[in-house]
Amino acid sequence: MSSVPPAVAGAQTPRGFRLDIQGIRGFALILVLAAHAEVPGFEGGFVALDLFFVLSGFLITGLILSEVEKTGRLSLRDFYARRARRLLPLAAAVLGVIAIVSAIMFATQRAQNVSDDVIAAALYFxxxxxxxxxxxxxxxKSATVSPVEHYWSLSVEEQFYLVWPLLVLGVTALTARLGLSHRRTLLAVLIVIGAASLAHSIQFSAENPRAAYLSTLTRVWQIVAGAxxxxxxxxxLRLSKRxxxxxxxxxxxxxxxxxxxxxxxxxxxxxKAIFPILATLAIIVGGTAVMSSAPTRLLSLPPFQYLGRISYSWYLWHWPALVFVAAEFGPLSWPQSVGVTLLAWVPSHITHHLIEERFRRSRSLAVRPRxxxxxxxxxxxxxxxxxxxxLVVKPGLPLAPVEAVAGARAGVSAPIQTKATAxxxxxQNANDDKGRLFDDGxxxxxxxxxSKSCVYGNPKSKTTVVMLGDSHALQYFPAMLRLAKKHDWRLVGLARASCLVGDVNYQPTCNAWRENTLRRIEKKEKPDLIVTTNSIDKRFRVIVGGTKLSRTASEPHLESGYSRTYRRLLRTGARLAVIRDQSPTPFDPAECVLKNQKKLDRCAFKPNRNAKLSFDYKAARNTSERIKIIDPLRVLCRGTGSKKRCPAVIGNALVYRDSEHLSATYARTLDDWLYKRLPKV
Structure with missing residues (x-):
């Protein structure tokens, strides 16, 4: 879900300590902890993030202006020193624990990824x-989720703390020279910055939701609102109680x-973030006006006050607790996640008193900012x-020579490999094995x-083959490239990450890419064969009538949308093959292999592809008999029925580079198997 930076500047304002603001922090903590635990009804708990950004802008700007107006100056050294002693000791302590536990618990590949994440978090980018x-x-719930992901919002906070006092000081110095009101000038500057950030947020969130959610630039307007x-x-101001x-x-x-x-x-x-922002502003204004209203008294109750005080610590600890427990015992149900979150209170309570409060209240540090x-x-x-x-303590496995790797050529009748020395x-480097198309961007x-022009094989060949889809389509490109060289094809790769080729309303950028790509196929490529694959992940939730549907409710729309696209592709005269999405692994396969080098059968998992949410297969089956459906589980897995298992290693090839993509090495060995099942051109 979302991450929240609970350690804004405390509840201290120029008007005094605000019990209601401390209570708001506790209220927001409940929302985000419940959201991360996937408690039903709390999926939108990420709105708590917006609340904290508003509080940061309100509290920090208030304190900066108060100091500037009282003393005529602002000590940047003292400001940064206060932030450092309040935020950094506890944040670094949790990062240190995450690094140590990851070194013990995770195998090389994932541990190295966590190492990179910890460094980025420690440096607040x-x-x-x-x-x-x-x-x-x-x-x-990805098998490779990072225990440090929740630090991204703390990075946004620190970036704000770094820039904000400089902005206020700059405006103050300029207005002093020009004889202008520093508050009015600052207000004008903030309105311009906020409007630009909001406009960017609206546009970029539609174009690239993943990046927009994490970007500092899409969050600035929320901080500005509080300022x-x-x-x-x-x-x-004194409003009536009503x-x-x-x-x-x-x-x-x-x-x-x-x-x-x-x-x-x-x-x-x-x-959509405008509504929680306005709501937070309303709460702040209401609490400022009359401190005796019933809702304000509710926020001032001891439970909310305690949660507000411990929110920073509990927030930092709960996420790695969820990740580590899930890594050890498998995916957690929401009641189990709630239990783990509650257990995370123990280190939260201890470190709140021993680290956070000790350094925050230290008199020696307060008088010695250096x-x-x-x-x-x-x-x-x-x-x-x-x-x-x-990076120093984690060993890896040697690289097997090419001639020792059979991969899919080992045959589906071969027993599950149980040992590996190379x-x-x-x-430890599995995630880098993506293949040429990924490497070529x-x-x-x-x-x-x-899509850029990515043409391989023989560019002048009379036979054109198009690979179409998302990253799950490109994972088969190493095999298709071998076939293109062997059969003198012109091979074209057309893929966009996390997008749908079906005719549905998903995201504006994806929708535009799909239409541009289909027109390119129709007017320019004019292929003889189209091979398409798409993830059937739960994130694919379509928009109907302006409302984003649940994944289950989206299924019939996805199926009909893919049927329309398949018919459109068939009208080009090309033959069409649909490779079904494979089953994701319930764990990090590379990590499992490194931990079980002499018992690789432990890394063979039961496929869990959801037949009810397989729009790719259902659309292909129901659209036309001319569509060739290829099921990769027939080569990826062994056995039948309840005994079917999918090995992580086949013929000395690591099958998966992560929890949902094939390694390029293994995919390359699928060429013969795939060719026998493709429509002939």
Whole structure:
């Protein structure tokens, strides 16, 4: 789900300590913990993130302006020292524990990935790090999910803390020279920044939801909203109790409503984030005006106050607890996730008192800001050092020689391989074994709405074969490339990450890419054979009548949309083959292999492809008899019925590079098997 940075500037404002703001923090913690535990009805708990960004803008801007207006200056050293001693010791301690546990628990490939993630988190650029990886943050049940993913929002916070005082000081210095009101000028600057960020957020969330969700630039307007409120809110504002009650109760109601009705994986933050932002502003205004209204008293109750105090610590600990327990025992049900989250309270409570509060309240650090800054630097260096240690202590498997790798050529009748002394790809480097099309940048990503020209084999051949789909289609490209060279084909790769080729309303960028690609096939490529594959992942939820449907409700729309696309492809005169999506692994296959080198049968899993959500197969079966359906489970798995198992290693080839993609090495050995099943051209 979402990640939340609970450690905003405390509940201290220029008007004094705000019990209601501390309570809001506790309320938001409940939302995000429940969302991460997948408690029914809390899927939209990621709106808590918006709440915290508003609070950050409101509290930090208020404190900065108060200091500037009282003293005529702002000590950047003191400001950064306060942030360092409040945030960095606990954040670094949790990162250190994550690094150590990952080194013990995870095999080389995943441990190395976590090492990179820890370093990015320690240096507070993890949101950009995850954007570069094209992270699907909401796929948190993936077998390779990182225990550090929740730090991305802390990175946004730290980036804000770094830039914000400089912005305020710059505006203050400029207005002093020009004889202007610094508050009015700052307000104008913030309105421009906020409007630009909101516009970008709306556009980019529709174009690239994964990156938009993590981007600092799509979140700036949320922070700005809180900052603007500080400037425009009259210091002596006193609303009636009725108005105050309406604002706070209404704001809480909107937050609850968005939690219940919003779903993960859509275009967010975008315009939908406006509602929780306005709700948070209403709660702040209502609490500022009258502190005796019933909703404000509710937020001031001891349970909410305690949750607010411990929110930073509990937030930092709960996510790695969920990831590590799931890695050891398998996917968790939501009651089990709730249990793990509650158990995470133990280290949260302990470190809140021993680390967070001790450094935050330290008088020696308060009067010696240089010490606090040195402490922050030391914490960062320690976390990075522990992350680098993973790279030193984790051994790997040797790389098997090419001639020793049979892969799919070992035959479906071969028994499940139980031992390995060398494999290809080496498990510790499995994720790099993607194939030439990936290496050449032919998987369309980001804002791009057209695929680049990726033509292989014989460019002048009279026989054109098109590979069409998402990354699950490109995983077969190594085999198709062998066939293209052997049979003198012109081979074209057309694929976009996490997009659908079916005629459905999914995401604007994906929709545009699909139409551009289909027109290219019709007017330019004019292929003899089209081979298509698509993931049937649960994230594919279509929009009908302006509403994003659940994955189950999307299924009939996906099936009919794919039928329309298949008919359109058949009208080109090409022969059409649909390779069904394979079953994802319930664990990280490379990690399992490294842990079980002498008992590889432990890494053979039962396929769990959901027949009810197999729109690719159902559409192909029901559209035309001219469509050739190819099921990869027949070569990937052994046995039948309840005894069917899919090995992680076949013929000394590591079958999977991650939990849902074949390795290029293994895919390359599928050439003969695939050729026998493709329509002849």
């Amino acid at each position: 993890s949101n950009w790090h995850f954007i570069a990886q094209d992270l699907d943050y909401f796929a948190f 603007i409120l500080v400037i425009v809110l009259p210091a002596g 108005v105050s009650t309406s604002l706070v109760a209404g704001g809480l109601a909107v937050l609850v409503a968005t939690t219940v009705t919003y779903s993960s994986g859509g275009a967010y933050p975008g315009w 010490w606090a800054l040195a402490l922050g630097g030391g914490c960062t260096v320690t976390a990075v050092a522990l992350a680098l240690l993973i 494999l290809r790809p080496a498990p 032919c998987l369309t990503m980001g804002k791009k709405r057209k």
